[in-house]
Amino acid sequence: MTEPQLLVPPTLGVVASIGDLAEGRAWLDSLPGLITELREAWSLRLGAPWTGGSCSWVAPAELPDGRAAVLKISWPHPEMMGEAAALRVWQGHGVVTLHAHDGVRHAMLLERVDPGTTLGDRDWLPAEERLLVAARLLARLWSAPVGDASGFDLLSHVTARWAGLVEQRMERLRPGFDPGLVAHGIRLLRELPTTALRRVLVHGDINPGNILAGQREPWLVIDPKPMYGDPGYDPWKLVEQIDDPFRHPNPAAVLRRRFAIFGEVTGEDPARLAAWATARRVEDSLWWVSRGNQPSHRAMSEAAILASIAGL
Template identity: 55%
Template sequence: MWPTEQDWRASVPRLLRHAVARWDLRAGAPFGGGSISHVLPVTTPDGRDAVLKLSFPHREAEHEAAALAWWDGDGAVRLLAVDPDDPFVLLLERCDPGVRLSDRVDLPAADRLRTAAELLGGLWAAGVPDADPFERLTDVAAGWADLLEERMRALVPPFDPGLVRRGAELLRALPVGARRTVVVHGDANPGNVLAAGRSPWLVIDPKPMVGDPAYDSGPLLAQVDGPFRRADPTATVRARTALLADVTGEPVERIAAWCTARAVESALWSVSRGALGDGRDAMARAAVTDRLAD
């Protein structure tokens, strides 16, 4: 169903020409850092600054445009247009100055966490549209559980089998036990929060699903100011999980449990790609958050 990355990269010049012609854009030099996307500043015919995003077609990004349209600029970058023939070609509002929250190391970790968590709360408040196209987190997480169990059996990494079982159990149980369901961002890491003009911060790059909002907090907890590298990671993670719970209204235990589940899934994914060290790190994170999940 999906093209290979090599085939897609070969098609980027054609896709770019087509999009520029369709919307009569003036294009600038591409931004750096897009591992599986081609993103560049553009100017529309009426002089508006915008961004053209060509994404590598894959399952997680298939409904990015639908999520952005649903949020309609409330906490997220605005969708200006989508190619009717290709849902992975988007014309987006440009964030200016566009500094990533992950780069604002001058801000206290608590401020960064609060900023992102407040944005997520706004996205969740939109609820779920009628006849939405999004995948269900229940189905996706159950698939992850099956896959991590298969990888554990096939690859036999030196991981705590009890913690791996715990991760799989949580992936199956957490979605069905959700107190409410919303359109989750799906990749709410601090690199996907940009400083903007019409609002201090906006989120970008959703990988939307419908499910438990507590799912969204994991990347923030793991990627803001390295809590798992602290001398007492449990105390640091406990305090930051409590902060996220206070801002979002989601229970500490569910936030921590989702962090455990996602870390175990990440660990087995890393091993499947030959990155045992990354897998060990993820399992260490899972061990910390699992102590907070009960």
């Protein structure tokens, strides 16, 4: 294995534009030194980093005993802080194994998944078959006993903060969205987490690109942004991204079937899953406008379809 380990993919430059500009640039400047320190501390041989990530430097590694691994060094931000703790909770059941963690350098040594193709890459398989894979994985993650959840963000706190931001953005940006539909989204962001029948460790960012084909298990989940709360939060990005349901001739029928699949596998109420999808689509729409983009009225029409499925 060659060792061009000091290469920093250009996509990582995005961290310099997120949050505090000076902090982002300082982290990028420190990254070559962090890579060297971790390579030496864990006696690693490193390959060229994978490109495409915007908040983490990730590269193939070889352990001293010859085993394949992955070195991941993250730009420190709130969403990544619970990743190692979540992997410890799940203990490799349906997820990558955590070999080592350096909390000071925000680095992890992880199991390397081979061949590592994503669930999204399997587009020759029917969408519902791929959703079944994802639903079964989620059911396993949600069943893990958490013990002390104090080290994880509470989903209710996160979505309450989002609700406040949606209100502020709606008033400040005046995007022309249906105020009643936005009000539904705000209410759901505040109420859904508090009415959950159970609370679990949710992945927080599970999508077809974060489910990889492996050998130890057929599929393994990566890159959690964990929170503790209502499991109904998790499925939406899978439902939305396995293929675009809104491009089907009858999107409402497709969406009902997809929510039903998750309901059948996990025991969650499909209408509640649709309610979560409505809330998240509304929040996404206001976030999009807040980034200087033109309002997406298509996205809000999709939120209206989701709201009708949820019975709102």
